[in-house]
Amino acid sequence: MLSRLLAPALIAAAVGGGTLAAPAPATPTEMAVVSSAGILRTDAAHTDPGRIYQFGSVSKTITAAALEAGDLPLTTPVAEVLPALRDTELAHRGTTLADLLGHTSGLPHDITLTDGAGVELSDIVDQPLGERGYRYSSLNYVLLQAVLEETGPDFATVAPGVVTDGDVPAGSVPFLSWRMPLPARHDPTGLGYGYLAGDITTLANFAARQLAEPSAAWRQESMLIDARADTEVTTYRHSGAVPGYFAHVTLVPELDRAVVLLTAYYGETEAQRLGAWADNLVRAELGGRVDPLPAPSRLSMWLMMTCLLPVLALALRPRRWVVVAAALIAVVSLTAPYVLGYPLHHLWPWAPDIAAVVVLWSALWLLAAGIIRFRWRYRHPPATP
Template sequence: MTVVRRGFLVVLLLLVAAGSTMLADAAPPPSLQQQVERWASDIGAPSMAVQIVDSEGLVDDASSGPEAGAPFVWGSVSKQLAAATVRGLETDGLLRDATVVVDVLPQAEHLLGDPQVTVGDLIRHTSGLPHDVSVTDDWTRRESASDAVDSMQQPSSIGPRGTFRYSSLNYLLVQAVVEQVTAGQYAEAMRRYVLDPAGASGTITDPDAYTAAVPDGHVPFFGTSRSVDVGVDSAGLGYGYLAGTIDDLGRYASWRLGNLGDPVATDTGHGTAYGDGLYNEDIEGHDVWWHSGAVPGYYTYVALVPGEDRAIVLATNRYGEIEAERVASVGRNVTTLVLDGSASDLPSSMAPAVLGVLLGLATVLLAASGWSVVRGTGERSAVGAIVRGVAAVVVGGAVIVGAVIGVPALAGGTLSAMWLWAPDVTVAFWVLLAAVFVATVVVVIKSAVGYRKLRSRTAEG
C-alpha cells in the first residue's frame, strides 16, 4: 500500500510540474506597454514613449512617465529629415547629389580637405570631416548654418574623401547648402518637402518655440538623475536640434515608409551601410533602415522596415554618454520585438566601473598622501630634495595637463561638453586630478622639510 501511495504521489507531482510548464509556455508575452515600463525603469528614464506605425498610420503605442506626451529632442534623427529635404529639392531640380558643395556654398572651402566634395558626400559622411562636438552643439548659437560656416576654423584631422566617417559637421553643411538654394529658409524647405506632407506640422523648428516648449532632459549622475537644460543650436536643425512629440515622430516615420526610395548607401566598415541619414542593416533577416539620436538628456530612435510596412519610433528623456550602449539597446529591442517577438536583457551600465576606477584611484592617492604625512619626514640632502621635488612636479604636472588636454580630445569634445554629456564622470575626473595635485604638493613639501631637517642637524652638530 505504501509503495502504491508513493507511486501515486510521484505521478501526481510529475503531472503538476508538466501542467506548470504548459501554463508557463502558454503565458502571453509581455505587452508593448509592459516592456516600455520595464525599459524606462531599467535605464532610470522619467519618461519614455514608443509607437509602431505602418504607411497608413498608428498600429500600436505605449508610454511611461508624466512627460511622455511632451516634445522630445530628436538628436541625430534630424539628419534623415535633412536628407529627405535634399531629395525634395532634387525633385524640383534645385539641387543634385553630385552638386559640388563649394559651388553652392563657397564659404565652406576652408573647411573641406577636398574641394570636390559633393552634397552626396555630406549626406553619406564621406567628405572626410571629423566628428567634433566642440564645433557643433553650440547652444548659444542663433545664427544660420551658412553664417556659422563663415566663422569656423578648419578641423585639424580631416580624412580622405570617399571613406565613411560619421560627423555632424556634414549635416551642418547640408543645412547651409539648403539655406543657400532656398534663400536662407531651411526650416521652410523642410516643412514643404517633409513635415507638411508627413502631417508632422507640430515639429519644432523655431529656436524661441523650442526654448519655450522643450522641458529639461535628464542625465545619469552617480546612480540617480539630474536635469539638464537642453539648449538649441540654430545651425543644428540639420544635424540634431529638431524637437517634437512622439506623435510627430510617428507621423514622419509613417510617411517615410512610403517615401524612402532606394537610397545610395556607402559601407561603414562596421557591418552596416549609410545613406540618406539612415543606417542600413540586416536585423533578424529583415532589411532595416534606422538611426538613433542623442543630445544630453534625450535619446530618440527611428527604424524603418519597408518589407514589413512597419516603422518603430522611440523617445526618452534620459541620456548620458556613459550609458550610451545601455540606452541604445532599448531601440534595438523594440525593433526585434516587432520583427520576431524577442527582446533581450539590457547590457550592464558602465557607470559603476568607470566611476569606481576614477574615484578608487583618487582614494588611493589621497590615502597614500595622508599616510605619508602621518609617517613623518626623514632627512634629505639638497640634491635629493631637489630631484624628488622636481620629479614630483614634472610627473604630477604632466598627468594633470595631459589629462586636461588628452581626455577631452579622446572624448571628442571639451571639458564643458563632458560636463553636459557625463557630469558624474566629469566630477570624478576632477576629483582624481585634485588627488594628483595633493599628492604632488605633499611630495614637494616633504622634500623641502627633509632638507631643512638635515640642515638643522648639521648646524647643531
C-alpha cells in the same frame, strides 16, 4: 502571433517592468508604432501628452528628406549653392549634395566644432579632408542645413510640428548611480544634424511617411528578429543622441511597420545599454525575441574609487620625488582630455560623472603634493645662518 501577444511581457522582462519600461527610473519615455497609414498606437511612461524631446542624429533623416523634397538635384555641387565654399578643397573635389548626404565628402567628425557655441561655414572650410569614402561627420549636415536655408524647403515641410526654436525641457544624464537633470542645449546652426525636436506624434508621422521611401540618411541593415527561426528583415534605422536625450527609429517597409522611441536620458557611459534597449523594443514589436540588457555602466564608480590613491599617497614618507610625482600626475590627468580631443567643457554634458572624476582626481593629487611638500619642509627646515 503568440510572441506578438506576449510582447509587453517580453519587454518588461528585458528592460525592467511595465508596458514601456524607461531606460532609467522615472525618465520621460515614449514609443509609437506606425504603419504607412499613420500611427497605430503609442505608449508612454513618466510623462504627459505633448512632451517635447530632442531628436539627436535622427534630425539627419529629416534634413535628408527635406533636401530630397526640394528642387535641387542631388548631383548639384555644394559650392554652387554656398558661395562661401568656392575656392575650397570641397569645391575642387566637386563635392555634391549626395556626398554630404552619404557622409562621403571626407569631412572629419569633430565634436569640438559641433559641441561648441555654433558652427559657422568658415569653421568648416578650414577642416582637412580625408579620402573619399564613408566617414560619418555631422559637419556634412551643417552644410546641408545651410543649403536648405538658401534654397528651401524648411524642416516643417517634411515633419510638420518639428520644433526649431529650442523650447525643450531639461533632459537627464547618468551621474554615478543617479540620474542628473541637464538643461537642453540649443544650437540653431546644428538643427540639421542633431538639434531638431518635437513630440512623439511629430516623429511618428514622419516615420510613417518615410516607410514608403526612406531618405538617404537611414542606415540599411538586416535585423535578426528571431534567431531560433532564423528570421531576418531589412530595416532602415537611425539612433540619435544629444546630451540628455536619446531617440531611435526603425523602419521595416516589407512589414509596413516602424517603431519610434524617445527618452529624456542619455550619457556616453550608457550608450551601449540604450542601443540594446531600443533593439529589444523593436524586436518585441516585430514578434521576435528580446535579450537581457547589459548591466548599467559602473565605469564612473570605479574611477571614483581610484580617487583614494592620492589619499593613500599621504602615507608615503615625505620626499621631494613624491611631491614632484604627485604634481606631475595632477597636471597630466587634467590636460589628458584636451590632448585626446575631449576637453572637459565638452566632456561634461556627455559624461558629467567622468568629467567630475577627472577634476576631483587632479585636485586631490595637487592637494596631496602640497601636503607632502609641507611635511617634507617641516622635517627639513632651512638652515639658519
